[in-house]
Amino acid sequence: MEDKLSSPSSSSQGASVATPVKRQHESDDIALVIRKQPPSHVFSGEVFDIEFELEVSPGSQYSPPANVEVMVTLDSSKGISKDETKLIILEEPRLSPSRKTGKARCRLDCVILPKERGAAVCIRVGAKKEREISACVTNYIHIVRAKLWVRVDESWGNVWYKDEGGRDKSIEVTVKAFDQQNNIVKERVPLSLKLCYDSPSLLRVSNQHLLRKLGSERTLQIEEQTGIAKIRFRIEDVSKNHQGQDFVVEISADKEFQDFAPATTPPVAVRSKRNKRHRNTPSSGSSRPSIALDRNRNETFLGMQEAAQFSNPVTSLSPDTGRLREALQEVIHWTEEVVNGLYPLQWQVLGYTQNPDGSPDYSRPYHSMTNPNAVISRVLSTYNQSTRDNLNILKQAVDRTEVLNDTSGQSSYAAPANMQRAFDSMGDAGQPQNILPSRQRIDPVYGDYATLQHPSYFPQPPSRTGDPAMLNTPGRRSHHVSYGSQSKINSNEDNPESLVEYVLAKKYKSLHSGEHLGFPAYSGNKEIVGFYREATNKLGASQFVAIGRHTRDFGPFEILQATDILEEAIANKSDAVHALKDWGSIGNLIDHCLVYDFSKDVSGVGGTHHSLSGA
DSSP states (O other), rough: OEEEOOOOOHHEEEEHOEEEEEEOOOSSEEEEEEEEEEEEEEEETEEEEEEEEEEOOOOOOOOOOSBBBBEEEEEEEEESSGGEEEEEEEEEEEOOOTTTTTEEEEEEEEOOTTTTOOOOEEEEEESSSOTTTTTEEEEOOEESEEEEEEEEEETSSSSETTSOOOOOOEEEEEEEEEEEEEEEEOEEEEEEEEEEESSOOBBOSOOOEEEEEOGGGGSSSEEESSSSSEHHHEEEEGGGGGGGOOOEEEEEEEEETTTEEEOOOOOOOEOOOOOOOTTTTOSSSSOOOOOSSOOOHHHHHHHHHHHHHHHOOOOOOOHHHHOOOHHHHHHHHHHHHHHTTGGSSSOOOEEEEOOTTTTTEEEEEEEOOOOOOOHHHHHHHHHHIIHHHHHHHHHHHHHHHHHHHHSSSSSOOOHHHHHHHHHHHGGGGGGSSSSSSSEEEETTTTTEEEEEEESSOOOOGGGGGTTTGGGOOOOOOOOOOSSTTSOSTTTTTGGGGGGGGGOOOOOEEEEOOEEEEEEEEEOOTEEEEEEEESSSSSTOOEEEEEEETTTTTTTTHHHHHHHHHHHHHTTOOTEEEEEHHHHHHHHHHHHHHHHHHHHHHHHHHHOOOBOOOOO
């Protein structure tokens, strides 16, 4: 799904237990309690449920009867009289004799819905005959004529880094209002924002100054012409300073529109910046699962490095690849700051020229713009201090590569002939494509980068050319990778789809082309054989694309990384792993993958696309 929708507070179902209301002749030994509160905001005539339970205090001598008749009535109201509201019980509430739980399906019908007073009622649930049973009362249920609806785009994530991209980086949401017939309400409705913690009760943050709204005040309203409001804001503190709680933003209408139900954004954890992971410095003290290579993979590459010592070393692309990577990251951050700094420079509509009769002339608006000097000064200052030098470092690296190519007669990244022969048995999928001195893989859980190290090529001893055993050294446990007989992905397989045994229901995107490759499919040996994606010529149908079609993105080391990702997902018992043996056929397997991916998009958990290839 391209958009993610928030959960309107009007449809939230609270889990708090209401305090029983003690009446005359009622005791505390046995009481009815609310187990699931009704929605806080409903339309007139909207059906909702109230779930309740009969609770007996420990040690009570009172034994409730097998059948308790329950009565549901209006208890109190504000902003509206009881004569203007009618409570309709659609199903007779009953208590289960065994579990002592019950549910009442109700509807509130309003004769008159006052706009300014914010009509709300409470509903009382009590026993008809047994006076010993205490009754309970729901929270206030507000009767509204419209509900706000919040949409966030696909860039919305579970984590937001507030210090990446400059001080003007912001979160943008789209707000609309819908009436009971699901029509957009086109009225000029002023809006207000409140920063809350992600909890059933939407506990408000005490310091509301942490929520900074960007743009003019006129943007904090639904426009009468379009029925849409676009709001940008920042959260100026990290979740770590708030016991690690996620934040939500409650968006509500102004007080004069109390008959509009509020809505909340999806929860988000706020952090400062991503942790920089250096190639040669493993992270320590982290409770998150490690995304570095496992011990066996390290042994494999150590053996390849030791074997490389038997041959003449190749000239490195750069004497300081760490500095090269740092320069590239700083240039990217400066570019993000430039792009994000353009938002406050957009013209904002302040008002409209009036016609002779006093009505606004929407074809002649008044505009205003934030003073751009601060943004321009910051961008130019960063460029003069560091960005110019970083661009020179990148340019020198490119020039050095061209010199190496001219002197050696071949690309400095190309694998030698003996290594090429070792990969020939893999067919197109195994052809090394621009094997770099280091690759970066994206962790499928957290989305961070970890560095996968290997030499730019791994020559073999002349006496053991093509022998996979060269990867084993004395005293080290044997764990080598043979790209010949052990691999099922070879040129002899006319139908690689027949090898599929696993599919990982996480969409991957190429870092080279930006193309969405689809769900990765694996063989029984956990080797990637291709991708399943939606067919271009038939809606709802799936299409298998063999790994050989993606040779630019998948060299031998990317294939190893793909295996690592599947093994990690299986070890973590991820629900994204779908095995053919569990679903019987490829069709059923792909259908369940699509359902899983769709459910993650709707819940806001998914939506992140990972890449298996290096940058």
